[in-house]
Amino acid sequence: MNATARLARMPFPFSALVGQQRLQQALLLAAVDPGIGGVLVSGPRGTAKSTAARALAQLLPEGQFVTLPLGASEEQLIGTLDLGHVLKQSEVRFAPGLLARAHQGVLYVDEVNLLPDHLVDQLLDVAASGVNVVERDGVSHQHEARFVLVGTMNPEEGELRPQLLDRFGLSLALENCTDAAQRQAIVKARLAFDNDPVALCTRFATEQDALTRKVRLARGALSALSFSDAVHERVSHLCLAAAVDGVRADLVMLRAARALAALQCDAAVVPAHVDTVAELVLHHRRQAPPNAGRQADGHADGDGNANGSGDGDGRSAGDAAANNPWGALPPALASAAAGIAPVKGVRPLPTKKA
Numbered sequence: 001m002n003a004t005a006r007l008a009r010m011p012f013p014f015s016a017l018v019g020q021q022r023l024q025q026a027l028l029l030a031a032v033d034p035g036i037g038g039v040l041v042s043g044p045r046g047t048a049k050s051t052a053a054r055a056l057a058q059l060l061p062e063g064q065f066v067t068l069p070l071g072a073s074e075e076q077l078i079g080t081l082d083l084g085h086v087l088k089q090s091e092v093r094f095a096p097g098l099l100a101r102a103h104q105g106v107l108y109v110d111e112v113n114l115l116p117d118h119l120v121d122q123l124l125d126v127a128a129s130g131v132n133v134v135e136r137d138g139v140s141h142q143h144e145a146r147f148v149l150v151g152t153m154n155p156e157e158g159e160l161r162p163q164l165l166d167r168f169g170l171s172l173a174l175e176n177c178t179d180a181a182q183r184q185a186i187v188k189a190r191l192a193f194d195n196d197p198v199a200l201c202t203r204f205a206t207e208q209d210a211l212t213r214k215v216r217l218a219r220g221a222l223s224a225l226s227f228s229d230a231v232h233e234r235v236s237h238l239c240l241a242a243a244v245d246g247v248r249a250d251l252v253m254l255r256a257a258r259a260l261a262a263l264q265c266d267a268a269v270v271p272a273h274v275d276t277v278a279e280l281v282l283h284h285r286r287q288a289p290p291n292a293g294r295q296a297d298g299h300a301d302g303d304g305n306a307n308g309s310g311d312g313d314g315r316s317a318g319d320a321a322a323n324n325p326w327g328a329l330p331p332a333l334a335s336a337a338a339g340i341a342p343v344k345g346v347r348p349l350p351t352k353k354a
Contacts, residue, residue: 010197011065014055015207018186019177020048026170026280027056028211030148032218032259036169036252038127038149040112040284043174045154048186050110053150057106059212060148064105066098068123070114077119078126081136094141099132102147112151113160120160123149124167166245169252170277171284218262225258225269234271238278243287253281 017024026039041049057065068077079097098107107127112120126132127149133142151168153160165171177183193200201208231254239249254269256277261269 010201011054011058012051012190012193012197013201013204013208014052014059015211016189016193016200016204017048017052017055018189019179019182020052020174022172022280023048023052023174026172027052027148027150028059028215028263029256029259029277029280030150030170031056031060031215032262033222033255034146034148035128035130036255036259037124038151038168038170040160040165040168040171041150041152041174042155042171043152044176047174047176049152049174050108053106053108053152056148056150058208059215060105061216062104064102064147066102066105066107066147068098068107068109068115070111072098072119074119074122078122078132078134079141081134081139081141094134094143096143097132099126099145099147100143103143103145105147107147107149109149109151111153111157113153113155113158117161117164120164121167123151124164128167128169165284166248168284170256170280172280173283214263217265218259221262221265222258225261227254227258227269230271231257231269231274234274238274238282242282242285244282244285245287249281249285253278256281 014024023041026041030036030039043049054065057063075097077097078099080095082093082095107123109115109123126145127147130144130146131142132145133140135141149168155173159165177186189200235250235253235257239247239253242249253274257273258269260273260277266273
């Protein structure tokens with residue numbers, strides 16, 4: 001490969017990214033523990049989604065960065081078995097797919113919401129288990145496939161089904177930068193890289209080496225970190241408050257909190273780690289609380305809660321509604337005649353006379 005080609009393939013340094021701290025944190029957590037299940041990043045074009053994913057690969061053992069094209073087939077993704085070779089030579093010959101190539105690196109899926117559901121299902125299965133199993137006509141082959149799955153999407157082009165959304169470990173939404181100083185810093189960094197990528201990479205070499213060591217050490221420290229009852233209690237509280245389905249969110253939150261503790265070289269996982277990672281886990285799983293529509297101005301009961309709408313910790317329903325992203329919808333009094341709540345400002349249709 002000539003020098004020009006090498007420069008064209010050189011990724012932007014992860015540590016040189018500007019204004020993407022939340023995205024960097026999510027990617028580093030998944031890098032420390034790929035079993036978290038991948039990171040889903042939504043947002044408009046030009047918000048450094050692919051740049052950050054490509055940069056992350058440089059911090060991983062093999063540095064592999066594999067892109068899954070939208071038109072990929074199932075065989076391209078998981079690989080194929082040569083049954084003719086099996087019959088002739090009595091041994092399995094496996095043609096590796098993209099999952100095998102991504103082992104120990106990053107598998108990047110742009111516009112994941114436009115992929116067929118069955119391919120997304122397979123991706124998420126392997127990302128969580130770390131093993132790819134290929135079966136064809138009774139012949140089976142499996143291989144390790146431990147990678148960081150990074151999926152990106154623009155919500156304007158369609159959503160993922162809730163069942164698939166839930167299976168992504170972490171998720172966050174990026175927005176266009178509206179701070180003038182930060183936009184200038186982003187543009188200056190990009191221009192410096194485009195003008196002389198070697199110089200920029202050299203300038204951030206120390207930070208890159210430190211991050212690489214940090215990820216490696218954090219991976220080795222995971223097994224030594226356990227979860228106290230206080231950590232479990234905090235996770236349960238947050239997941240119940242978000243009204244999530246099932247317990248996948250609990251499991252992912254625990255793993256993400258442990259990965260954060262390992263990254264920070266902390267001796268134990270504590271509730272503060274849980275609070276830091278909670279939004280990344282709950283962003284795509286949060287649902288409307290079951291009592292979100294109750295009246296917010298009831299009389300206080302003996303426990304100091306508004307009747308029928310308190311949250312159990314002494315706050316009024318008005319306070320709870322202020323912290324509820326779905327808002328509070330006070331019910332109207334039902335019509336005695338028809339049992340339907342009247343809508344102000346709308347006249348009823350005239351009834352026809354017999």
